[in-house]
Amino acid sequence: MTTALQTDRYELTMIDATLANGRGLRPSVFEVFARRLPGARRYGVVAGTGRLLDAIEQFRFDHADLAFLRSERVVSDATLDWLADYRFTGDVRGYGEGEAYFPGSPLLVVEGSFAECVVLETVALSVLNYDSAVANAATRMVQAAKGRPLAEMGSRRANEDAAIAAARAAYIAGFRATSNLAAGAAWGIPTMGTAAHSFTLLHDSEEEAFQAQIDALGVGTTLLVDTYDIEQGVDTAIRVAGTGLGGVRIDSGDLVETAQRVRAQLDALGATDTRITVTSDLDEYAIAGLGASPVDAYGVGTSVVTGSGSPAAGMVYKLVAHQADDGSWVDVAKRSDGKASHGGEKTAVRTLVGGVATEETVFVGGNADASIGRALQVPLVQQGAIVDEHRGAAGVAAARERCAAAIAELPSDATRLARGEPVIPTVFR
Amino acid sequence: MTTALQTDRYELTMIDATLANGRGLRPSVFEVFARRLPGARRYGVVAGTGRLLDAIEQFRFDHADLAFLRSERVVSDATLDWLADYRFTGDVRGYGEGEAYFPGSPLLVVEGSFAECVVLETVALSVLNYDSAVANAATRMVQAAKGRPLAEMGSRRANEDAAIAAARAAYIAGFRATSNLAAGAAWGIPTMGTAAHSFTLLHDSEEEAFQAQIDALGVGTTLLVDTYDIEQGVDTAIRVAGTGLGGVRIDSGDLVETAQRVRAQLDALGATDTRITVTSDLDEYAIAGLGASPVDAYGVGTSVVTGSGSPAAGMVYKLVAHQADDGSWVDVAKRSDGKASHGGEKTAVRTLVGGVATEETVFVGGNADASIGRALQVPLVQQGAIVDEHRGAAGVAAARERCAAAIAELPSDATRLARGEPVIPTVFR
Structure with a gap:
C-alpha cells in the first residue's frame, strides 16, 4: 500500500x-x-x-x-x-x-x-x-527506573500497527526490549516474553505448567507466579526449577508489599539470584514508587503505548x-x-x-x-x-x-x- | 504483510x-x-x-x-x-x-x-x-451534538494506520464523515474537508485565497475565516462567494462567543443559509457547551482519535x-x-x-x-x-x-x- x-x-x-x-x-x-x-x-x-x-x-x-x-x-x-x-x-x-x-x-x-x-x-x-x-512517556519511565531495565509490552493496548511504532519509540527512549515480534523483525529491537495466566490455567496444575515452560525455555525463563496464590506459586516455581530459576513475574496486588515478600521468600529458598519482574498497570509514577523495592525489572503496557496521559x-x-x-x-x-x-x-x-x-x-x-x-x-x-x-x-x-x-x-x-x-x-x- | x-x-x-x-x-x-x-x-x-x-x-x-x-x-x-x-x-x-x-x-x-x-x-x-x-469517545460526542453533524479530522493526532481505524470507528458510532482519504477508499466512509491556514497564508491576500477555493470547489465550499481577523474574514468570504456560500469554519477563539458574532454578521450580510462549522480542540464537553450556540457542524480531531481521555x-x-x-x-x-x-x-x-x-x-x-x-x-x-x-x-x-x-x-x-x-x-x- x-x-x-x-x-x-x-x-x-x-x-x-x-x-x-x-x-x-x-x-x-x-x-x-x-x-x-x-x-x-x-x-x-x-x-x-x-x-x-x-x-x-x-x-x-x-x-x-x-x-x-x-x-x-x-x-x-x-x-x-x-x-x-x-x-x-x-x-x-x-x-x-x-x-x-x-x-x-x-x-x-x-x-x-x-x-x-x-x-x-x-x-x-x-x-x-x-x-x-x-517516546515522551517512555523517557520519563526510563528516568524513573534509575537503571533497572524496562520492557515494552503494550501492543494489545494500541492499534495493531501503532503497536510496532510504539515498541520502536520506547526502545529509542531507552527501553531494553519489547514483546512485539513485528517490531523485532522490522527494526531489530530485542524481543522478550514470559507467559500468560491462560498458560497456567490450561494445565492441570501450576506445577505442570511451570515444568512445561522450563522444558521449553530452560530454567533461565521467568515464571508467572500469581495465577493462584503467590506464596504457593513461588514455592512451586523453585521446587520445579531449582534455585537457578531466572525470574518470577508478579502481575497483580500491591507490588511494593508483594515484591518485598517474594524477595524474602526467594532468598529463604536459596534463590538469591532469581529476579523479580513486575508488570501490573505501571506508569512512571508507579515505577518511581517501586524505587526502594527489591524489583529487578519492569514490564510496561498501556501507559507507554498511550503516552501516559x-x-x-x-x-x-x-x-x-x-x-x-x-x-x-x-x-x-x-x-x-x-x-x-x-x-x-x-x-x-x-x-x-x-x-x-x-x-x-x-x-x-x-x-x-x-x-x-x-x-x-x-x-x-x-x-x-x-x-x-x-x-x-x-x-x-x-x-x-x-x-x-x-x-x-x-x-x-x-x-x-x-x-x-x-x-x-x-x-x- | x-x-x-x-x-x-x-x-x-x-x-x-x-x-x-x-x-x-x-x-x-x-x-x-x-x-x-x-x-x-x-x-x-x-x-x-x-x-x-x-x-x-x-x-x-x-x-x-x-x-x-x-x-x-x-x-x-x-x-x-x-x-x-x-x-x-x-x-x-x-x-x-x-x-x-x-x-x-x-x-x-x-x-x-x-x-x-x-x-x-x-x-x-x-x-x-x-x-x-x-467508538466509546465518538458515541458520547454524537449524543452531545444532539443531531448536528460531526466530522472526524484527527488523522494527524493518531498513528497513520490507526488513523484509518479511528475514522472507521467514529463513523460506526455516528459521525457523518472523515477527512481521511484512506478511510474513504477502504471502508466507504464519506470524506470531507475545508482548507488549512497555510492555504490562506500562501496567497497574497485572503481574498485571493478564497477566490481560488471557490473557483476550484464552488460556492458550496466552506471557507476558513480565522487566519487574520475573523470579522474581516467573514466580510471577505461573502464578498467573494456571495450569500450562497456553503459555510465558514472557525478554528480558534472563544467558540461560543465567536459563533454568535459570526452568525449575526452572516445574517446581516444576507447569508442566512451559510453554515458555521467549528473545529478547535473539541471534545464531548465542549460540544455540549455549544448546544445553544448557532453552530451547524463540528469537526473533531485529537479527542476522538485518542479516546477522549x-x-x-x-x-x-x-x-x-x-x-x-x-x-x-x-x-x-x-x-x-x-x-x-x-x-x-x-x-x-x-x-x-x-x-x-x-x-x-x-x-x-x-x-x-x-x-x-x-x-x-x-x-x-x-x-x-x-x-x-x-x-x-x-x-x-x-x-x-x-x-x-x-x-x-x-x-x-x-x-x-x-x-x-x-x-x-x-x-x-
Whole structure:
C-alpha cells in the first residue's frame, strides 16, 4: 500500500486550487513544531523520523489511489495527472531522531513547492505525533527506573500497527526490549516474553505448567507466579526449577508489599539470584514508587503505548515562508488569536555551558551561530533523496544513542517527574 | 504483510511449551471482555470486529516471518512447522460490531485448540481495544451534538494506520464523515474537508485565497475565516462567494462567543443559509457547551482519535474453559487477586422491558434464555471461515445502523455525559 491516501482530503483540494491559479508552485517552507510540551513535562523526545522518511519515499499515488480520487471527484483531472507524477523533490532537515526538544523547537523544516510540501502534512504529523508521544512517556519511565531495565509490552493496548511504532519509540527512549515480534523483525529491537495466566490455567496444575515452560525455555525463563496464590506459586516455581530459576513475574496486588515478600521468600529458598519482574498497570509514577523495592525489572503496557496521559504530542505543520512573485521571501504566520507562531525559516542550536544545556536558541532567517553550542538539525531529505543513515535498524540504534546523549546534556532538573516548566527556555533570535 | 508477527512473543513460546507436552491441543474457550467501562462512562460501543476478521484471515506465518522466528530462536523447529501450517480452524461468535456493551459482556467467544486460539490474543485485543476506545469517545460526542453533524479530522493526532481505524470507528458510532482519504477508499466512509491556514497564508491576500477555493470547489465550499481577523474574514468570504456560500469554519477563539458574532454578521450580510462549522480542540464537553450556540457542524480531531481521555478500552482475552483428558469441560479463572473473573463459556442477552434495556444478562454454561430480550452474540467465524457479512464497507454500514439501534434501546440516562455507573447492570446467571 502507498501512504498517499493517509492524508486529509483538504490537502488535495488545496493543491487543486493552487495549481489552478499557479500559487501551488511557489517555493515554500513548512515547519513542524510543538507549541508546548504535553503534560507540562520538562523536555520532549523526537521519535518517528526514520519511519517518516520511509513514508515520504512511499508517498506515491498508485492506480487504485487515483481511481478512488477520480470516482469521488476529489480533484480535477489536471490535478490527478499532477498527483500521478508526484514524488517529493524538495529538502527536509530536522532534529535527529531521539533528540530532546522544547516548545518552539523547529523539529522539521520542509522546503519545496507549496503543493509538494503541503501534501505531506497529515502523514508527517501522524508519524511524529504518535511516536513522539510514546517516546515522551517512555523517557520519563526510563528516568524513573534509575537503571533497572524496562520492557515494552503494550501492543494489545494500541492499534495493531501503532503497536510496532510504539515498541520502536520506547526502545529509542531507552527501553531494553519489547514483546512485539513485528517490531523485532522490522527494526531489530530485542524481543522478550514470559507467559500468560491462560498458560497456567490450561494445565492441570501450576506445577505442570511451570515444568512445561522450563522444558521449553530452560530454567533461565521467568515464571508467572500469581495465577493462584503467590506464596504457593513461588514455592512451586523453585521446587520445579531449582534455585537457578531466572525470574518470577508478579502481575497483580500491591507490588511494593508483594515484591518485598517474594524477595524474602526467594532468598529463604536459596534463590538469591532469581529476579523479580513486575508488570501490573505501571506508569512512571508507579515505577518511581517501586524505587526502594527489591524489583529487578519492569514490564510496561498501556501507559507507554498511550503516552501516559498525553496520547498525541501536539506537533503542528505550518507554512512559515513562501516566495512572492518578485522572488523575495515572505515570512508568514497565522495571527488571528493566541496561537501566535513565529514566521520564517529557522535554525536551532542547543546552547551549552560547560557541557550543560542552557537554552534552545532558534535563529530566524540566515544568521545562525552554531559556535554557542550544538547544531540540532541534520539533513534528512536532499532534493528528494532520503539520507539513508536515518533509516532501518541502524537508524533506530543511532536514535537510541542520540537520545541518551541528549538527555545526559540537560540540567539535572530535567528528570524530575513533577509537572513544571521546560527545563531550558526557547529563545528566538 | 501478514498479521502473524503483530503478536507478543510469549504467545509463541506458550504454544511451543504446550505443543511439546500435548496440552496445546486441548479444546479451549477464550473470551474477550472488559472489567469496567473506561472513564466511568454509562455504556460502551464495540468496534473493530470487521477489521479483526480480516486480521484473522491474514494470520499466516509466511517465509519471512518464519525466518525471523528461526533466526531469533523463538520456538523449536517442531513449532516452526506447526506455525507454517497455521490457520485458525475454530469458531468465533461475539457482539455484532456497533453493539453497546457493559462490564463483563462476553464480547468475543473464541473456540478451538488452546494453541490456535491463544496466538490470536494480541491482534484481537489491539484491534478491539483501539477501535472501541475511539467508538466509546465518538458515541458520547454524537449524543452531545444532539443531531448536528460531526466530522472526524484527527488523522494527524493518531498513528497513520490507526488513523484509518479511528475514522472507521467514529463513523460506526455516528459521525457523518472523515477527512481521511484512506478511510474513504477502504471502508466507504464519506470524506470531507475545508482548507488549512497555510492555504490562506500562501496567497497574497485572503481574498485571493478564497477566490481560488471557490473557483476550484464552488460556492458550496466552506471557507476558513480565522487566519487574520475573523470579522474581516467573514466580510471577505461573502464578498467573494456571495450569500450562497456553503459555510465558514472557525478554528480558534472563544467558540461560543465567536459563533454568535459570526452568525449575526452572516445574517446581516444576507447569508442566512451559510453554515458555521467549528473545529478547535473539541471534545464531548465542549460540544455540549455549544448546544445553544448557532453552530451547524463540528469537526473533531485529537479527542476522538485518542479516546477522549481513555485511549484503550481495557478489554482482555482470557481462557475461560478447556477440556480435561477425560473429555469433561473445566471452567477456569485467575483467582489470586481482585481481578476476579467468571470462568465458563457464556451467552449474553440484553433483557428488554417495553423495548427498553434493563439488564445485561450473561448465562454461564448452556442454558441461555433469549426470550427475555435480544441475543447479543452472532457468528463471526465458523470452522475457520469468516462470516462475510461483517466485512468491508457493507459491514461498516451495518455496524453503524446496529449502533444507533442499540443506543436507542438504552435507558435515557445512557446519554448523560457525567461519570457514573453503567446504565444497566450486568447479571451472571
